[in-house]
Amino acid sequence: EAASYIVGYRSKHPEIVQGWRACDRSLQSVYDGSEIPIDPWGMCITNAHGIRLPSGRIVRYPKLRVECIRGRNQWVYGEGRFKTGIYGGKIDENIVQALARDVLKDHKFEFFKRTGLRSALDVHDELVYVVPEKEAPPMLDALLGVMRTPPTWWPELAVWAEGSSGLTYGAAK
Incomplete structure (x- = not known):
């Protein structure tokens, strides 16, 4: 079968x-x-x-x-x-x-350059950041803006990202 x-x-x-x-x-x-x-x-x-x-x-x-x-x-x-x-x-x-990792790495670095924030955790295709609760919505918007941008080395690549926030990693999923 x-x-x-x-x-x-x-x-x-x-x-x-x-x-x-x-x-x-x-x-x-x-x-x-x-x-x-x-x-x-x-x-x-x-x-x-x-x-x-x-x-x-x-x-x-x-x-x-x-x-x-x-x-x-x-x-x-x-x-x-x-x-x-x-x-x-x-x-x-x-x-x-490898390509997925390279795209994620570039996004992570670009977000760091813009905000000075380092990810607390990377899980496969996820980036996890720890920020004060009040800053979470604008930081999430900024992160999604970066992650929805194709890398400079492949400008035609269609990329998309979704995100959420929560008081714990499990709550954010």
Whole structure:
């Protein structure tokens, strides 16, 4: 039954499957040290160190190589207990998570430059700040204004943010 869901998903979303395949092919380019764009827009580019993102960050795959595992050639990186298998879908996930982190980091830094406030906690895609209760509404508005602005390194990126405030972290959720 699971196989039918997989086939259905892949047939319904061929662009995602194409993206996974492009990411999978990118491993050979990283291994060769070639500078080749992964995506149609040329935003993520392979090089000898890994994959350069539009933010400038490089997602690295140290000691990338092919190994025969259970009779199949597979890409792996790292060594010893840190050896990890890698494939297109995982690369795609790494790129998306790295980009999300870069956007959040830029927003966090911009908010600090404007207000002098440092986040008390970062949880995945959340920033948590501690401010006096009376200052919470205007600070939240200011934070959302920053977080709804695309990063300078990807001005076409559609971004959105929602927020809330509360006397405790749980109450703010």
